[in-house]
Amino acid sequence: MTIELSSPCRGTGVDAAAAAARRVIDGLLRAGDISGADLGGVADRLNAIADELDAAAPDLRERLVDMWHGDGNTRHDAVAGSENPIAPPLEYTALPDGSIEAVTVLGLPYQGPPECVHGGVSALILDHTLGVANGWAGVSGMTAELVLRYHHVTPLFEPLTIRARQVSVDGRKIRTVGSISAGGRECVTAEGLFIAKFQPRPR
Template sequence: MTSIPDYVDLDEFDRQKALYGPFTDTVRELVDATIRTEVDDEVIREVQATIAAATAKLRARQLDGAFGRRFTPTGQSVMWGNAGVGLRNAIAPPLVFESDESGRHWTDVNLGAAYEGPPGLVHGGVCALVLDHLLGVTASKGTRRFTGTLTLRYLRGTPLGPVHATATIVGVDGRKATVRGTLSDPDGVTVEAEGIFISPAAPN
């Protein structure tokens, strides 16, 4: 087991990003292939043995616990284990956020077979994950805030495939920010969201 350093050197950060990004993409492909494959039993057993051997190699040296949060010397947050945006987390789609001068934030992501709930549709909890993270990023512009409440209205099922999510702050009251957002497929909005996000209290 190894411990997590407080800071990541910038050159080392770039090296690891270039190394683990493609590696994690390959694992995402493996997850998708695991769900959709129809090869013969013999091939499944052969691949299982290969994956087990690869897993044993990776576990030869690993962190003591979760990845957590690190910072580069310039203050950039490194959360590569995060379920929404983690560079090293094959569960993460991953989400990439954009914004404009008005404060609106959005993300476009393809949610494939690994995110299925009802047949052919995105799991409702995955929709919540996308919106919670997006609304939180929107609320935290300039002031870090965390989810206090999140209310979702599912208008209809969200088909697997490309989705677009957008969010905007609609009010600020002291430490609280109210944010509204939507998740859409190519035919329109499928989920509406409203959340209250709260900045931590100042230490005494």
């Protein structure tokens, strides 16, 4: 079975390398020990790449400062970060009702129960998406409480629609809701309480 996941990045730099790394992660899980692939040789080549990256990497503090510079939009987070190889990554669209939406297909790296998305991955995606919805609405903050309800299993290898919208702001308290759906049916819903404060950025 061949599954069409997110399209490989055709650009250059870290985004392209992260997209290639996603392919490697997915390929390793699909291949496994039953594939007949020369996984020892693959490990040697991957370790050589890791050695090259380690040798070229700047000081960790310098990289952290670089990650957090700019206008608040980050490219390294674990859900929508185009330069993070563990991120799907999600691309959000604003809807007329003030909510945001993303559509994605998740493969084996995100599996929990057989052929289903891990519940913790669903929580990660919804926590981040609710936060993005807050930013889109103009008042954002840090997660104080996240309540999830798992209505149905969330399938792998099928289009998932992730939605979120901010519903109220009361002083520093922000309330936001969201969902993950497949085939028109809600799989997971979330209610979040956020507090309008932020960690200081690395300097």
